[in-house]
Amino acid sequence: MSSRHEKEKGVNVQVLLRCRPFSEEELRNNAPQVVTCNEYHREVSVTQNIAGKHIDRVFTFDKVFGPNAQQKDLYEQAVIPIVNEVLEGFNCTIFAYGQTGTGKTYTMEGECKRSKSGPNGELPPEAGVIPRAIKQIFDTLESQNAEYSVKVTFLELYNEEITDLLAPEEISKVALEDKQKKQLPLMEDGKGGVLVRGLEEEIVTSASEIFTLLERGSAKRRTAETLLNKQSRETTPEGEELIKCGKLNLVDLAGSENISRSGAREGRAREAGEINKSLLTLGRVINALVEHLGHIPYRDSKLTRLLRDSLGGRTKTCIIATVSPAVHCLEETLSTLDYAHRAKNIKNKPEVNQKMMKSTLIKDLYGEIERLKAEVYAAREKNGVYIPKERYYQEESERKAMADQIEQMGMTIENHQKQIEELQAKYDYQVQQCFDLGNKLDATQKDLNLTSKLLANTEDNLKQCQFSLKERDFIISEQKKAAREDKLNADNRLTVNSFQTDLSQQLLTLCSSLGASVSRQNEHLQCVENLCNSFLQVHDKASVELKQKVNSSRALYVSHFEAVQNVVRLHKAGSNAALQELSALTSSNSQSIEEFLSAEANEAKKVLDDLQETLISQQGEMAHLARELRQEQSRSEAEKLIADMTSLVSDCMRRQKEMVDAKLDDLSDSATGNKLFLDGYVSTIDGITTDLKRKWQDSFMQTESNFKDNADFSAAKHCRMELLLQKCVNSADTALEQWQRTQESLNDMGNQHASTIGSHVRNMWYNNEQHDAEIESAKVMVEDDIKENSEDLIRWFDGLSKQEKLSVSKILATSRTHSETLENLGSDHSQQDYEPTGTTPVRCEPDIPSKGTIESLRAMPMDALQEEFRENNSYESFHVKEPKPSLIPRAPLSQIN
Ligand SMILES: Nc1ncnc2c1ncn2[C@@H]1O[C@H](COP(=O)(O)OP(=O)(O)OP(=O)(O)O)[C@@H](O)[C@H]1O
Incomplete structure (x- = not known):
């Protein structure tokens, strides 16, 4: 049930993080620690304060191994299940990734890579993933008392050249001499995988045999990536016909640091450049897979071609990212952590290799023997021709098909290029339009703001007008009131x-x-x-x-x-x-x-x-x-x-x-x-x-x-x-x-x-x-x-x-004038007493309205009335009746009607 689910949805690449302890030199220099591991929470935090810049980042991985973790711990917790799956018939890959000196080789091979298992089959505590995996495979196969065969390949990828580390001595000598001419080519296996053509496969029957082979191969190693591949074919105990076939790839990658920072010069720089190319392509492949891009650039380097099935294919993959705790590696550590964290999102769709019937396998093997015999026969009979005709025609037709395919792909690329150009032009046009629209939007926004201000002003004016109208109404009504006349x-x-x-x-x-x-x-x-x-x-x-x-x-x-x-x-x-x-x-x-x-x-x-x-x-x-x-x-x-x-x-x-x-x-x-x-x-x-x-x-x-x-x-x-x-x-x-x-x-x-x-x-x-x-x-x-x-x-x-x-x-x-005026004033005032002359007519009371009557007829002063009105009706609490918004656009403050 679960395997079907896995098959449908895919399984994420498993990413482990291992932080090595401080080296002796780092301890001597008192190098500050910037990486702390929380194995329980599976978290790694990087904290540092450099020149006021504070770095505090936390990464979560599938498993985290701190500086105190032993080889045994890592193996037991992370690798045993993978090896078990290989024995179940899955293809699995384990590769170590990290900066130089962070413990990739230590993790994969261990300190005692030449030591074989002891007399009791015990491995030393420093043994890494490879010897432990080999031991586990043979122990399991032997304990199951089953028929099995184990094949080993061991290759080195250096400067984009593949070297067979298990090739016999005399052949490898020739190969070394004609290294440039006779490189091992990579071929598609037709099932989505990649084969190294002509790669020596050694059949081994015990772990010690593998150790000898590895020792021999390691002596030929230069540096860089090595890929150990063990294929085990296992038949279940007597009587059963099914055969399980699993493959385990163990990869020790080169240091991940940037070439410019590695300080490499000339030959070493070219070497570093090639290594960089492999690792850069690996990074691009990981990015493309994580971002689900249509094109995954596997073909850009041999490393990614070899690992194609492990990255987004049918193989179960485990990446062991290694980091140093010291501050001087901070930049590379962050880069490794980012890289590994991204790789967590890659999904593979692991499949158990087809279980074959024993008879079918025998039939296949016979067919293979026949094919090889025909090849040998053709080689003996016809000088210069080394393959049978059918094979030659087949290969020729394959080549043609591939050439056609290449041509087609070229055309497709051209078309894509054109499409990209068109899209770019459209994109530019859209950007321009966006820019224009943005400008228009800004202008409209400004107009809107202006109009809203004018509207507010107009509303205010309207309110004022209505208020004064009401005020006048009140004054008029007040003036009409005559009831107060008598009292007044x-x-x-x-x-x-x-x-x-x-x-x-x-x-x-x-x-x-x-x-x-x-x-x-x-x-x-x-x-x-x-x-x-x-x-x-x-x-x-x-x-x-x-x-x-x-x-x-x-x-x-x-x-x-x-x-x-x-x-x-x-x-x-x-x-x-x-x-x-x-x-x-x-x-x-x-x-x-x-x-x-x-x-x-x-x-x-x-x-x-x-x-x-x-x-x-x-x-x-x-x-x-x-x-x-x-x-x-x-x-x-x-x-x-x-x-x-x-x-x-x-x-x-x-x-x-x-x-x-x-x-x-x-x-x-x-x-x-x-x-x-x-x-x-x-x-x-x-x-x-x-x-x-x-x-x-x-x-x-x-x-x-x-x-x-x-x-x-x-x-x-x-x-x-x-x-x-x-x-x-x-x-x-x-x-x-x-x-x-x-x-x-x-x-x-x-x-x-x-x-x-x-x-x-x-x-x-x-x-x-x-x-x-x-x-x-x-x-x-x-x-x-x-x-x-x-x-x-x-x-x-x-x-x-x-x-x-x-x-x-x-x-x-x-x-003088003043004194005269004063005298006049004095004399004027002294004539205040009225003396009747008899010439003045007798005063009579005319029937005219008295001053009081006239005053009473006069209305209350306007100011008093206004004051009274405003006391009773405040302008703030006065509400304008919402006029119906006119649909005809009008200039602000223009009169209605
Ligand atoms: N977990 C660990 N515990 C103890 N020692 C370690 C650990 N990891 C690494 N070392 C020590 O650090 C040194 C460098 O390790 P190693 O050679 O494995 O690094 P590397 O990443 O493989 O470097 P390169 O990329 O150059 O191959 C070795 O001396 C090794 O013993």
């Missing part, structure tokens, strides 16, 4: 009488207060007049005083200004005289300096000439002395001569110094500016003189000592003295030259100084002239201004006083 008459009379008595009383009071007020006002007016007169007097006096003060201040100002001008003139004359004096003094100074310097130069020259002469004579005397000495004259004479010479030299120096000092005093008095220079010069002369003196003394001392010591050396000393004298002469010459140079520079300086002072004096004189002219012009301007201003001031005062007089006279006139 009496009331009015009473009011008039009381008003008359009140009026006469108040008139009396008014008269008395008026009299008092008139007398008070007269007093006030008198005061005002007095004040005005006194003000005028004071004002006249003040204006006369002010005029006098203005005139006197003008005169004072003019006299002061003249005094200032005189001072300026005096100052100018003084400064001019001082400047002239300064310039004369400067020129005389420079002249006297020049004269003095030239005189000094002459004198110095004379002194130096004297000195030179003296020195020359001294030289002569020295020569004479030497001669005399040579003639051994007395020592005392020589001493005397030396003393004379010394005194002569010192005399000369003293005289020269005295003269220089005297002239220096003069110079410092006349020009202090030159003092420094002359001081320097004097000090130089001093230095030279003292140097000379010192040198002279030194040489004299030396000569004397030498003379004392040894007379023989006197000649040599004499020569030395001569040399020294020559030096002295030279120094005197140098001093003379220096003196002349100094004189020249002094002259230049004096001239420069005199010219600078002269130009300075001229400038000052010119500035004085200019200041004088400016002061003169300023004086004229100021005088004019003062005159003008004072005249303006006086005029303004005159005008002001005239105006004031006028105002005062006006005030007086006004006060």
Whole structure:
């Protein structure tokens, strides 16, 4: 019953989720956990907070295995039922899907893939789905004591190439060499399934045989998807004729991560690209199946062609999705979970493989043997032809049919393409129409809003009109009411009488207060007049005083200004005289300096000439002395001569110094500016003189000592003295030259100084002239201004006083008229008592309606009536009778009729 139901409705692909524990490296790095598994509720939640972005997603699967789940647990809870179904004759597929390193191989093969079952047939705890399934199959078959045969195929799909991992060694070598040429092709089996043509099928009789085969095949594996296929055919115990046939596909897929994120390069990138192609196609197939699209792209990759029957076909499928709990795999984990969650919705329609009669199977097998024999025979007989004719024709016709089919499909695709284009155009047109309609709708909406506003306004107006109509009706009805006439008459009379008595009383009071007020006002007016007169007097006096003060201040100002001008003139004359004096003094100074310097130069020259002469004579005397000495004259004479010479030299120096000092005093008095220079010069002369003196003394001392010591050396000393004298002469010459140079520079300086002072004096004189002219012009301007201003001031005062007089006279006139008016008013009020003249006719009461009667005839005032109406009928509570909506469109506020 249930299997029929399954067959009709389909069975969902079973999806299990397994989350591996943290790896050692992740533990070392303290990687945060983002995946938590709730095995009981079969839920997996992913929680993470990255840069303010909160991820919190929960996925539900058919079974969930957390990091603590053991291989045995997963197998017992999820795989045992599947293997049982295989033994029942179903085709089943188990494949592992997930990111690299999340435990696909661990789940499918386990850590001990090479270990066979132990001596007691026990598997190690780390063994995965494949060894456990193999063991279960053989255990079951053996326990049932039934006849069975188990066939195994083992292939690897790598770079879209299928490799037979069970092919014999020599063939596989050739295959490896000619790998490109001899790939295993995929073929349709005609029943919707796909066959790998030429794939080696090994018949096995025990689990250990399979393990050996798997070990052999695994050695040839490169990577990527491997597909293990076990077919078991089982006959039920002796005597029964039916044969059950089930197939179990065990697939270990490649890592699901995105190629761009895998970091693969070149060859690896191509490999990853191909793997990606298989996985992308797998994803597209899953999507197409979930969304029930018409076209399922199985043919786009070999993986999906191989798994065609497992995805949306007649095979029962279980997907084991594997994830890592660590945060760094978060993106891939979410992608895997999405993928697996979507795959849950794929529906397969599993069918038990047709149970065959044993005899039929034998017949089929005989037929197969015959076919194979014919093939062998044909191969032996005819060189180059490897298949019998019938088979060749059959295949040829199949090929043609397929070519036709391809052509047809191409045409269909073209048609579909055209249809798609047409539909696209229609879709675009519809979108445009939608857009236009949307615009129109918006415009209409706006119009509607406007119209509704106008309608509301009109309704309001209508309500107002109806309200005022009703109000008028009320007023009219009120005015018609005459019943109140009598009462109103009496009331009015009473009011008039009381008003008359009140009026006469108040008139009396008014008269008395008026009299008092008139007398008070007269007093006030008198005061005002007095004040005005006194003000005028004071004002006249003040204006006369002010005029006098203005005139006197003008005169004072003019006299002061003249005094200032005189001072300026005096100052100018003084400064001019001082400047002239300064310039004369400067020129005389420079002249006297020049004269003095030239005189000094002459004198110095004379002194130096004297000195030179003296020195020359001294030289002569020295020569004479030497001669005399040579003639051994007395020592005392020589001493005397030396003393004379010394005194002569010192005399000369003293005289020269005295003269220089005297002239220096003069110079410092006349020009202090030159003092420094002359001081320097004097000090130089001093230095030279003292140097000379010192040198002279030194040489004299030396000569004397030498003379004392040894007379023989006197000649040599004499020569030395001569040399020294020559030096002295030279120094005197140098001093003379220096003196002349100094004189020249002094002259230049004096001239420069005199010219600078002269130009300075001229400038000052010119500035004085200019200041004088400016002061003169300023004086004229100021005088004019003062005159003008004072005249303006006086005029303004005159005008002001005239105006004031006028105002005062006006005030007086006004006060006079006022007092007259008051007097008239007083006299008018004093004539209040009526005295009959006899000329006035006698008063008679005419029969005319009294004021009260007329008042009573008058209706109540409109305002009072309106107020009364509005008190009784509020506008808010007033309801307009709904006018029947007119079907003729009207402009808002236009009048009806
Ligand atoms: N459930 C688990 N318990 C303990 N260790 C596990 C589990 N799952 C995986 N591992 C360990 O994680 C490592 C990677 O696992 P495995 O090689 O099976 O990943 P994979 O998804 O097959 O990777 P690939 O796509 O590269 O083949 C292995 O060392 C394995 O022992």
